[in-house]
Amino acid sequence: MTRVLVIDDEVPILRALKINLAARKYEVSTAADGASGLAAMARERPDVLILDLGLPDMDGTDVIRGVRGWSSTPIIVLSAWGQESQKVAALDAGADDYVTKPFGMDELLARLRAAVRRAAPAPDEPVISTAEFTVDLARKRVTRAGADVRLTPTEWQLLEVLARNAERLVTQRQLLQEVWGPGYQNEAHYLRVYMASLRRKLEPDPSAPRYLLTEPGMGYRFCP
Amino acid sequence: MTRVLVIDDEVPILRALKINLAARKYEVSTAADGASGLAAMARERPDVLILDLGLPDMDGTDVIRGVRGWSSTPIIVLSAWGQESQKVAALDAGADDYVTKPFGMDELLARLRAAVRRAAPAPDEPVISTAEFTVDLARKRVTRAGADVRLTPTEWQLLEVLARNAERLVTQRQLLQEVWGPGYQNEAHYLRVYMASLRRKLEPDPSAPRYLLTEPGMGYRFCP
DNA sequence: CGGCGGCGTTAAGAACGCGTCAAGATCATC
DNA sequence: GATGATCTTGACGCGTTCTTAACGCCGCCG
Numbered sequence: 001m002t003r004v005l006v007i008d009d010e011v012p013i014l015r016a017l018k019i020n021l022a023a024r025k026y027e028v029s030t031a032a033d034g035a036s037g038l039a040a041m042a043r044e045r046p047d048v049l050i051l052d053l054g055l056p057d058m059d060g061t062d063v064i065r066g067v068r069g070w071s072s073t074p075i076i077v078l079s080a081w082g083q084e085s086q087k088v089a090a091l092d093a094g095a096d097d098y099v100t101k102p103f104g105m106d107e108l109l110a111r112l113r114a115a116v117r118r119a120a121p122a123p124d125e126p127v128i129s130t131a132e133f134t135v136d137l138a139r140k141r142v143t144r145a146g147a148d149v150r151l152t153p154t155e156w157q158l159l160e161v162l163a164r165n166a167e168r169l170v171t172q173r174q175l176l177q178e179v180w181g182p183g184y185q186n187e188a189h190y191l192r193v194y195m196a197s198l199r200r201k202l203e204p205d206p207s208a209p210r211y212l213l214t215e216p217g218m219g220y221r222f223c224p
Numbered sequence: 225m226t227r228v229l230v231i232d233d234e235v236p237i238l239r240a241l242k243i244n245l246a247a248r249k250y251e252v253s254t255a256a257d258g259a260s261g262l263a264a265m266a267r268e269r270p271d272v273l274i275l276d277l278g279l280p281d282m283d284g285t286d287v288i289r290g291v292r293g294w295s296s297t298p299i300i301v302l303s304a305w306g307q308e309s310q311k312v313a314a315l316d317a318g319a320d321d322y323v324t325k326p327f328g329m330d331e332l333l334a335r336l337r338a339a340v341r342r343a344a345p346a347p348d349e350p351v352i353s354t355a356e357f358t359v360d361l362a363r364k365r366v367t368r369a370g371a372d373v374r375l376t377p378t379e380w381q382l383l384e385v386l387a388r389n390a391e392r393l394v395t396q397r398q399l400l401q402e403v404w405g406p407g408y409q410n411e412a413h414y415l416r417v418y419m420a421s422l423r424r425k426l427e428p429d430p431s432a433p434r435y436l437l438t439e440p441g442m443g444y445r446f447c448p
Numbered sequence: 449c450g451g452c453g454g455c456g457t458t459a460a461g462a463a464c465g466c467g468t469c470a471a472g473a474t475c476a477t478c
Numbered sequence: 479g480a481t482g483a484t485c486t487t488g489a490c491g492c493g494t495t496c497t498t499a500a501c502g503c504c505g506c507c508g
Contacts, residue, residue: 012294102318104296104343152484169364190486192467199467207467216465216494217377218364376495414497416456423456431456440454440505 002116003027005044007037007063008052008078013101017050020105026112034058038066041073048115050108051095052078053086060086061093065182068094074115078103092173092185128163130211130224133202135163142202149201154179158194159202162212162222171219195220226340227251229268231261231287232276232302237325241274244329250336258282262290265297272339274332275319276302277310284310285317292318298339302327308441315395315442322393342391352387354435354448357426359387366426373425378403382418383426386436386446395443419444 004026008014014030021028029044031037034055041049049067053060064075077090077098087098096118097111126138133144140156142149151159157179162170172191176184184190195214199206213221228250232238238254245252253268255261258279265273273291277284288299301314301322311322320342321335350361357368361384366373375383381403386394396415400408408414419438423430437445 016294102292102294102296107296154485167363187486188465189488192465193486196467196469214466215364218380378496411497412454413499416454417458417497420456420458438455 001025001027002048003029003044003046004048004050004112005029005031005037005040005046006050007031007034007040007055008050009033009054009056010052013052013078016105017108020109024109034060034063034066037063041067041071045071046073048112049073049075050078050112051075053090054080061089064090064093064095074118076108076111076115088171088173092171092177128166128224132204132211135159137163144202151198151201154194155198155201158191159198159222162220166222166224169215169219169221175219191220225249225251226272227253227268227270228272228274228336229253229255229261229264229270230274231255231258231264231279232274233257233278233280234276237276237302240329241332244333248333258284258287258290261287265291265295269295270297271343272336273297273299274302274336275299277314278304285313288314288317288319296343298343300332300335300339312395312397312442315393316397320392338391352390352448356428356435359383361387368426375422375425378418379422379425382415383422383446386444390446390448393439393443393445397443399443415444 002025004021006014006017006021006028008017008030009032014032018028018030029040029046031040034057037051037055051060051063055063060077060079064077067073067075074097075095077087077095078101079087079090079098080101087100090098096115099108099111126136128135128137133142133149135142137160140160142151142156142159158175161175161178172188173185175191176187180187180190195212196206199209199212203209203211211223213223215221226249228245230238230241230245230252232241232254233256238256242252242254253264253270255264258281261275261279275284275287279287284301284303288301291297291299298321299319301311301319302325303311303314303322304325311324314322320339323332323335352359352361357366357373359366364380364384366375366380366383382399385399385402396412397409399415400411404411404414419436420430423433423436427433427435435447437447439445
């Protein structure tokens with residue numbers, strides 16, 4: 001049976017979720033604020049977390065970071081309409097999906113199923129290759145034309161995040177967060193320096209990238 | 225069978241709707257004022273709500289907010305001719321569509337069908353496509369005729385909000401709020417500039433838009 | 449008929465983002 | 479403590495994007 005933890009301070013929503021989820025054979029527990037939510041998270045180890053961003057005691061993204069510090073449990077975020085930036089921040093902090101309030105129960109259930117399904121098969125294909133080079137995520141190795149390519153630690157981390165999200169656009173904030181940690185989310189400059197050096201080592205023509213693409217104003221994308 | 229709740233205080237309209245909707249195999253219930261309407265809403269959980277803005281006891285937008293606090297049931301608003309600002313307020317409060325009195329039954333039925341259709345499927349895979357182009361929300365990608373379309377960040381954000389509310393009328397205020405943030409709600413001018421450039425990149429004939437439609441005085445609508 | 453407001457289009461300067469180079473600062477290693 | 483690699487920071491040029499203003503069009507209303 002799938003266990004769900006709901007962290008929300010609004011009683012009507014809490015009750016509605018409890019009833020509907022229980023009816024679908026989920027095992028539901030609840031918490032009304034961030035602090036007790038984190039405690040419940042550690043105590044009960046649920047399979048999914050549903051988190052309202054508008055909590056009385058803590059910022060929603062801080063709760064996410066608190067969880068992501070030690071767990072990769074899927075997190076679905078509830079946010080009010082019009083808080084686009086909050087949603088982005090939540091996703092950057094490590095949330096998996098979001099639902100805008102007011103939400104239809106069907107939509108939430110669908111996203112819940114999707115999150116659980118995604119979480120189950122963890123081991124991805126650990127080797128990603130392009131026509132020019134291959135990235136072995138497990139061995140932390142990059143090969144080009146038969147030979148290993150020497151990458152500095154920072155270069156590798158950057159490439160790893162991009163490779164894990166192949167084909168996906170990864171925002172600058174997300175990259176900075178994953179490679180340099182929180183507090184560096186505005187140092188977009190680092191990205192340019194290191195993307196340049198990655199391209200110099202991996203691209204056939206570094207000034208006209210084919211695999212490590214820039215999406216101006218938004219981020220980067222790795223296209224094998 | 226689709227269940228419809230009609231909240232209206234005018235007896236002739238109420239009767240006309242009841243007859244016409246029942247003839248189309250809708251299950252109809254009615255309420256004559258805001259307070260009993262909200263009660264009926266909670267009790268009966270209809271699939272659609274048709275709400276007259278000119279109620280004797282409450283402001284129409286307050287009824288909408290009362291519903292939107294806990295439910296995303298589609299709301300179609302009825303308003304007298306010439307009450308533009310009321311309509312905008314209603315849409316901002318969370319209504320899905322509006323019909324101006326006096327209205328043709330065919331138009332109302334069409335909007336009703338559209339509202340129900342929209343509410344039904346929770347989009348698991350966030351890809352919205354038209355005959356001309358497709359929008360992939362997760363990958364942040366727009367494809368037209370097999371090729372990627374380059375959008376600037378602002379263009380993308382604007383399209384994203386419209387796509388997430390496909391088929392639905394989005395007010396200028398909502399768009400400005402989501403894309404430029406609060407404090408820009410009167411800069412309707414930006415919308416025109418960026419809608420123009422979106423149309424230039426996506427519409428087959430930018431001067432006669434088929435997908436990115438203008439609702440004069442109100443806002444815009446994305447119709448796949 | 450003429451003014452007014454909403455909408456679409458275009459253009460131009462300002463502001464910003466990106467890539468590049470290079471000079472310190474820091475760290476690891478011996 | 480010296481050396482070399484790596485990371486941080488600054489400066490600059492270039493192209494893109496944002497912002498703002500101006501103008502034409504259309505429907506509405508006095």
